Amino acid sequence: MAAALQLDRVSKTYGVTAGSQLRAVDNVTLTINDGERVALIGASGSGKSTLIRIASGLVLADKGAPGTGMVRSFGVSVQQGGRLSREVRRARRHIGLVFQQFALSGRLTVLTNVLVGALGRMNAFRGTLGLFNADERRTAYAALAEVGIQAHAAKRARELSGGQQQRVAIARALVQGAKLVLADEPIASLDPKSAKRVMDTLVTMSRDHGIALVVSLHQVDYATAYFDRVIAMDAGRVVFDGPASQINAAFLTELYGASAEELILPSQFAVGASVPAETPVTQTVS
Amino acid sequence: MSVSHAARRTAADLATMPAPPVTPLVTRLTRLALGAIVIAVLVAAWYEAEMNPAQLVRDAGNMATLGADFLRPDFTDWDVYFDAMLETLAIAIWGTVLAVIVGIPFGILSAENVVPHWVAFPIRRVMDACRAINELVFALIFIAAVGLGPFAGVLALFIHTTGVVAKLFSEAVEAIDPAPVEGIRGTGGTWLQEIIYGVLPQVMPLWISYALYRFESNVRSATVLGIVGGGGIGMTFNETMRGFLYSQAAAILIIVVLTVSLLDMVSQKVRKRFI
Numbered sequence: 388m389a390a391a392l393q394l395d396r397v398s399k400t401y402g403v404t405a406g407s408q409l410r411a412v413d414n415v416t417l418t419i420n421d422g423e424r425v426a427l428i429g430a431s432g433s434g435k436s437t438l439i440r441i442a443s444g445l446v447l448a449d450k451g452a453p454g455t456g457m458v459r460s461f462g463v464s465v466q467q468g469g470r471l472s473r474e475v476r477r478a479r480r481h482i483g484l485v486f487q488q489f490a491l492s493g494r495l496t497v498l499t500n501v502l503v504g505a506l507g508r509m510n511a512f513r514g515t516l517g518l519f520n521a522d523e524r525r526t527a528y529a530a531l532a533e534v535g536i537q538a539h540a541a542k543r544a545r546e547l548s549g550g551q552q553q554r555v556a557i558a559r560a561l562v563q564g565a566k567l568v569l570a571d572e573p574i575a576s577l578d579p580k581s582a583k584r585v586m587d588t589l590v591t592m593s594r595d596h597g598i599a600l601v602v603s604l605h606q607v608d609y610a611t612a613y614f615d616r617v618i619a620m621d622a623g624r625v626v627f628d629g630p631a632s633q634i635n636a637a638f639l640t641e642l643y644g645a646s647a648e649e650l651i652l653p654s655q656f657a658v659g660a661s662v663p664a665e666t667p668v669t670q671t672v673s
Numbered sequence: 674m675s676v677s678h679a680a681r682r683t684a685a686d687l688a689t690m691p692a693p694p695v696t697p698l699v700t701r702l703t704r705l706a707l708g709a710i711v712i713a714v715l716v717a718a719w720y721e722a723e724m725n726p727a728q729l730v731r732d733a734g735n736m737a738t739l740g741a742d743f744l745r746p747d748f749t750d751w752d753v754y755f756d757a758m759l760e761t762l763a764i765a766i767w768g769t770v771l772a773v774i775v776g777i778p779f780g781i782l783s784a785e786n787v788v789p790h791w792v793a794f795p796i797r798r799v800m801d802a803c804r805a806i807n808e809l810v811f812a813l814i815f816i817a818a819v820g821l822g823p824f825a826g827v828l829a830l831f832i833h834t835t836g837v838v839a840k841l842f843s844e845a846v847e848a849i850d851p852a853p854v855e856g857i858r859g860t861g862g863t864w865l866q867e868i869i870y871g872v873l874p875q876v877m878p879l880w881i882s883y884a885l886y887r888f889e890s891n892v893r894s895a896t897v898l899g900i901v902g903g904g905g906i907g908m909t910f911n912e913t914m915r916g917f918l919y920s921q922a923a924a925i926l927i928i929v930v931l932t933v934s935l936l937d938m939v940s941q942k943v944r945k946r947f948i
Contacts, residue, residue, distance in 0.1 A: 443859055479861035490856030494874040503870050507861030515865050556856070563860050 389462030391567040391599035392419040396455035397448045399437050411437040413623035424593050426610035427603040429620035435603035439571045443484055444475045480507035483560025485570035489552040493545030497555050500544050501527040504562030530558040534588050550581025557588050570602040742919030754928050761905030764823050765891040768830025773884045775835045780842025803836025808894050812903040823904030830891050841883040845876040878947040885940045896929055
């Protein structure tokens with residue numbers, strides 16, 4: 388089975404014309420295996436978001452040297468050498484995306500937002516006209532039940548709280564039948580309680596359906612509590628890729644120096660510390 | 674207080690104080706020249722426009738007749754006017770509906786955030802042309818093409834309004850939040866699906882509001898179109914004026930004002946619900 392996600396020598400430079408260039412992602416090569424759960428950590432501006440956007444083809448990597456800049460998911464090419472692949476839509480069908488700001492259509496109903504996940508598999512004509520059939524509606528409703536918000540199915544998405552909207556986005560990935568979910572700072576704009584609920588939902592979904600999961604996080608405590616493998620980024624480069632057990636405050640300080648403060652907030656550590664004891668999810672992880 | 678304080682200063686005091694900056698001669702001459710140019714333009718335009726206020730006084734008799742007749746509106750033929758008003762409304766309705774139908778694709782295709790520049794640019798220029806030419810001019814063109822009557826009016830409003838709504842619609846599209854669109858793209862949706870599920874829900878309230886607003890102004894324009902032969906109440910009004918039937922013309926104007934005000938009120942109420 389091909390890897391869930393494969394990045395080969397991927398770089399992204401912003402502001403090429405101006406005097407100052409920003410290397411947001413610098414020659415990153417990594418592989419995420421099928422069913423694997425990985426936390427992507429790093430301070431703001433370290434390149435996490437850009438990396439996830441490159442992985443889904445929302446951002447084009449630099450053209451680079453021949454043979455570099457390759458992104459594949461389950462053997463299907465997303466992009467290569469700074470160009471979107473012809474099969475990118477096929478690749479995207481099994482990549483679920485979860486964004487920091489939810490990226491839902493606020494005026495559409497919750498159910499419709501989830502049904503959008505089915506578009507990739509539907510006949511394009513039917514999908515464009517919004518003619519979802521009974522099976523698709525049932526699947527979407529079941530996905531909403533799975534993330535615990537079926538009661539809000541008929542509401543407009545924007546009427547929901549941030550945490551609920553994020554779970555709608557997760558339900559959309561479920562309806563999509565995603566085999567890989569990329570979540571870009573999914574809990575960064577949520578209160579601690581909603582954040583925990585969303586992380587539980589993501590990890591449960593990954594475990595129950597065997598979905599590979601890559602979550603970029605600010606809060607290291609969540610990374611260590613929910614994930615086996617942690618990838619740490621700094622200035623666009625992968626500076627650590629290994630078991631979560633190796634990550635602690637001292638190690639992060641060594642890795643990031645002064646900027647480690649952004650990652651280790653004492654109050655958030657308290658939240659994370661209580662997580663393993665409460666949730667069966669993390670017990671299986673650790 | 675500071676004035677009286679300054680007034681008490683002696684000439685010797687003043688001599689020791691720094692002189693305020695003087696406006697340079699060049700600046701003063703430039704201002705003078707600009708003033709002269711403005712006056713010259715005003716004078717030239719006065720003669721070009723054959724402005725002659727004395728005419729109002731010299732032909733006071735005409736004015737009096739006109740005013741007296743207008744003060745006695747004659748509603749004898751109200752059913753004729755009513756029919757003509759309906760025709761004007763019909764012109765505005767179809768002119769607007771066709772413009773909205775065509776304006777939606779053109780509006781989307783001229784929004785730079787959803788289509789590449791080489792698509793948006795030419796479409797924008799075509800829309801500019803539609804907008805640049807007044808509906809009256811289009812009416813004259815279509816009267817030559819399809820003959821006198823309301824259909825020419827519909828076509829004139831249609832073309833001009835398409836240019837207007839396409840611009841308004843595309844500006845709404847350019848102001849959207851890109852995140853929901855990326856959400857759709859991420860699921861493997863097509864470009865059209867991105868528009869339908871990501872863009873349209875965001876712009877719909879504005880679009881409806883703009884379309885209704887254009888309908889209001891098209892009712893006003895449709896009235897004028899009749900005067901050049903585009904059908905409707907304008908045509909009836911023109912006939913009464915040419916026949917010096919000022920009392921009837923006054924009745925028509927009253928009907929127009931009432932209808933337009935009523936529609937504005939209703940449309941404003943409806944628009945507010947969508948914002």
